[in-house]
Amino acid sequence: MDISIIITGIIALLAGIGLGKILFAKNTRKKIEEADLQSQQMLSEAQLRAETIKKEKILEAKEKFVQLKAEYDKEVLERNRKINDGENRIKQKEISINQKEGLLDKQIKENEVIKENLNRQLEVVAQKRTQLEKHQEEHIKRLEKIAGLTAEEAKTQLIESLKQEAQTQALQLQQEVIEEARQKANKEARKIIIQSIQRTAAEQTIENTVTIFNLESDEIKGQIIGREGRNIRTIEAATGVDLIVDDTPEAIVLSSFDPLRREIARLSLQRLVADGRIHPARIEEVVEKTRKQLEEQVMEIGERTVIELGIHGLHKELVRIVGKMRFRSSYGQNLLMHSREVANLCATMAAELGLSPKLAKRAGLLHDIGKVPDEETELSHALLGAKLAEKYGENAAVVNAIGAHHDEMEMQYIISPIVQSCDAISGARPGARREIMQQYLQRIKDLETLAMGYTGVEKAYAIQAGRELRVIVESEKITDSDSDKLSFEIAQKIQNEMTYPGQIKITVIREKRAINVAR
Template sequence: MELILIIGLITSALVVGGVVYSLQNKDADKNKGKDASQKEDAPTEDTSSSVEEPVVPLSQETSPQEPVKEEKTLEIEVKEVAEVAPVSPTPLAIDSHQLVREAKNRAKEILLEARDKALQVTNEAVEKAAQTRAEVAESEKTLAVTEAKIEAQREELKEKSETINATKEAIEKKKEELDQVLLKQKEKLQEVSSLTREEAREILLSRFDKDLQEEKAKRIRQLEEDIKKTAEQKSQEILLDALSHGTTDYVVEHTTTKVKLPDPEMKGRIIGKEGRNIMSFEKLTGVELDMDSSPGNIIVSCFDPVRREIGKIALERLLSDGRIQPVRIEDLVAETQKEIDHIIYKEGNKLCHMLGVYDLPKEIVSILGKFKYRFSYGQNLVKHTLEVANIGMVLARELNADVDVVKMGCLLHDIGKVLSPDGKGSHVDHGIEYLQGKGISEEVMACIKEHHGDKYSSIESALVGLADHISGARPGARSEDYESFSKRMRDLEEAALSFDGVEKAYAISAGREVRVFVEPKIVDDASTALLAREIARKIELEQTYPGVVNVTVIRETRIMETAR
């Protein structure tokens, strides 16, 4: 648009120049004659020298090619107009020259303006081109990002397509399997269609039972695993709690008692003439008096603690009375016997009340009172019975067993020990025999009978045996002298060695286990279980031992070859 304006200005300048040129021609025709005469008198001025102005070549401008060509053409036309017929020095000629000069100046101004406009247009075009290039570069960058996104989406679509194809294949496979199942079901239905209602019902119930059995087995296995995880910890907590309730103090009792002599001369008086006094005393009390073992003391010894206590008290009263003769000895022993019987009943009643038992017959209460004077391996039976009862009741409450049955079983489980002072036979058998017909329930009798066994008929019976074992096996609960301990070990080993095929036998764990080694050529694997049972039975019938004794039979075959 600006270029068209410039061309219009140049065209206007040319029109003005043409008008001037026509006016000059008219003046020239009128004054032709005058001009000829004047040419002779005065030389004609070279108007071209006065008209021409230095023109800046347009080729120096950094403008587009077409505007430069137009400017050159305009410059040539102006020159031609200026070089037309010379102007006369007349006023009219002077005006014409003035007009030409003004036209040339105007044309030059127009050219300068056109050049400025062209330069401005060029600069704007360059700026616009740079802006366009920047926009193109930004568009290319955006296009690259878009292409990257499109490529990522294409990859994602490809992966989704693969996943869909895989899922489709899996669905097809499942469909085929389902078709197979449906086909089998159709075959089964065809078979069932020929069955009666009862036959079909039986088939369905059998399948249902099978499924339930599998589910039941799974649940049982899971429950067993859960129980095994918690049973050990729970049992330890229960036993620790039971032991804390059953803790009692023990005083070790021996089979001898010392009585201090007030005067050494009393020793002779106690012996009496020809030993009549001491013989009468020993016969009435059933104890033995040792006058020489301990200077200044008389040692009263007896296996039966009740008789030993009667002898001790009677001897102390005899020494205090001073009248030492057979008649007086008989009176004092009788009085002491009555007092001891009263003490025994009182202690038995006290033991029952401590455990909350109030309905036992008096004769059983009197037998229980003898526990005060009865010791088993240094363990007092009263303390032992209380400990067993406390442990058993705690265990029974934890396991929801019958606490009353366990309590009564613990109270009476060792009653046979005071019924056989000589220690012969099994105290279990003595206790069962004595309690028959005394109003004791069958459950309690079973607890007493089975408390040293390995098979139990009820949970209450097992708890009584467990409580007794815990009390007896506790370190420090029982004590025995070295000789009796060694004898018991030898007896256990000899009982095992008495059977054929036994090579070696060792009593270990303080006599609580007998380990038996057999000859493999004589005793086979099938006979080892029978041999272990027979050895255990022999020990149970012939030996006296605390707690239980485990018998382990080991049959070992060694085959050796030598490589040369």
């Protein structure tokens, strides 16, 4: 019973499975049919869409073609228009050229006619010129016959006369201009110099170097001389100064070419006399101390001088030389006082001229440093001073001013003539320098006599206190080249035969004077 039921169930199950397969197959077939139908529909729709797109593209292509064609036609029309315009312009140019050619042909014909007329006129002019030349030749011959001169000679004489007249007028005009400029320059220079002198108050221009040592009594002379003269010999050996003990009451004369040595001897004697112990050992000790103290004093004087004048940055060696100038005099004029005065004058004059007062003052203070050398040299004091200033780093303008203040160097800066002028002002003041009158007069006379001894010399004058000798010669006997030679010979003879301070400038003047009297 049970088995049959099981079998019956199995059969029913199998039947149900078969039926399910049949139903699944039917459903699958139905779905396939539906899919085929959908695909056909989609294909047809795609074909329709493709046809639509195709038609649209064809329409767009046609429109583009039409547009391009229209643009092409427009360009073609524009080109044709331009070509037509160009052809028209060319035709117009051809027409104008043809017209111009006609005008040119007409002008050429007219010019040929004018040329023929000119040629005929030129022929007439040439004939007239030939006739004029003949008449001129005849006229010149008549003039030459009357004047007794050829045409060239008369022309030469006329040119020479005109040339001489022009030269005379030019010389007169030149002389007038030079004289006017000289007057104005002299007036302005005097004004500046007077203002500089008025604004500068010199404390002291003259200070005689002390050469006499005063004593309280003549008894001290014996102590100074010492036993058998040993003390005085020791002093002379230590200081380099000659002591002259004579009958002059209460005085001993100190003699030496070096003023610094005289000052050392004077101060040493003063200390020895005050101390009372005068013997060789003490003398040497006092002289050595005095020498060192004097060196310190020299530096102190130099430093005080540059401070008072407001000069900065001066080399220590130059400061020492400035201090040494305190113990040096020139023609009785103290060198330091003279240099300070020149420095102040230079500063004032430079300020008047709108230049640097500091630089001018520096050059004025240092202009005579060559007069106090540490070693003997053959150079003049101006050149030696310039060398020292250059050695110790001074400005080139200062160096040139020092070397050129006696015209021994060429002046290259504007302060050089200022220093020269101020040096002359300080030294030329009344009473600034002293010289024995007889010696001065004799030296002036000797200078003029020496120059008059040469052949061809008409006059000779010593001017500027004997610093310049002007020699006037006869123009018929002395030529220009002989004047140069004469100036050199006189300078050499003065240098070899005469003794004089400073330097002497020899100026030979030769002039030709043509004098006529109008009556």
